[in-house]
Amino acid sequence: MRLDGKKLLIGTVLFGSLWGVFECTVGDYLHFSGLPAGIIMSGFFAFTLLIISRLLYKQPGMQVGMGLVAGVMRYFNPFGGCILCASIAIIAEGLIFEIIWYLGKLDVEDFSTMRMKMSSGVVVAYLCYVGGHMVTQIVTPLITTGMFYLPSFLAFIPNILGKGLWAALIGGFILPMVTSIRLPNISKIKEKMYYRVAIPSVLVCWFLLILDSLLFA
Numbered sequence: 001m002r003l004d005g006k007k008l009l010i011g012t013v014l015f016g017s018l019w020g021v022f023e024c025t026v027g028d029y030l031h032f033s034g035l036p037a038g039i040i041m042s043g044f045f046a047f048t049l050l051i052i053s054r055l056l057y058k059q060p061g062m063q064v065g066m067g068l069v070a071g072v073m074r075y076f077n078p079f080g081g082c083i084l085c086a087s088i089a090i091i092a093e094g095l096i097f098e099i100i101w102y103l104g105k106l107d108v109e110d111f112s113t114m115r116m117k118m119s120s121g122v123v124v125a126y127l128c129y130v131g132g133h134m135v136t137q138i139v140t141p142l143i144t145t146g147m148f149y150l151p152s153f154l155a156f157i158p159n160i161l162g163k164g165l166w167a168a169l170i171g172g173f174i175l176p177m178v179t180s181i182r183l184p185n186i187s188k189i190k191e192k193m194y195y196r197v198a199i200p201s202v203l204v205c206w207f208l209l210i211l212d213s214l215l216f217a
Helices: 005-032 037-057 060-076 084-104 112-143 151-178 193-214
Strands: none
Touching: 005 037, 005 060, 005 151, 005 193, 037 060, 037 084, 037 112, 037 151, 060 084, 060 193, 084 112, 112 151
16 A cells, blocks of 8 residues: 555654653553553553554554654653663664564454464564563663673563563453454545644644643653
């Protein structure tokens, strides 16, 4: 499916902004409540948006762009845990999802059975969560100190692998749920209607981000 470049760009910014604003609002609430924010945000919110956007637009590279937008939003919202860590993990998750989907040549037609849907959801969600958190354990110290501490990295691996199982279980539920929904054909939506919905939605996301920053500054 060929899609107008401007429509794809707006879609990328829209879904990336939704991802980012969820990370900065719901994610912070979960973090301060002592709940497993990383698992819930990666396994539920991020994975849902990544799957929906891929099935809607069917365009390679979109999820990388979404991760960049969401990562930037997370970085400039100064609350929660390690902001740089979270931003890097978000960007890495978008990239890993893109690589898996591209190399696997996955499409909605590939999810013909419930077993295929659940197993694919488990594998993709697990790899996104584990890969994203491993990348941030490597890249964050390189950016902040210019050094990589292998013993510290190895110490984190069992924890990351263990938590990834929860993200995998959520992914095994999310993919069948999303693929059961009848999604619209983006290419058939009139441009005026598309932009009238998409652009204000992007602005609302960024307004909420700014408002959240001001209220909790």
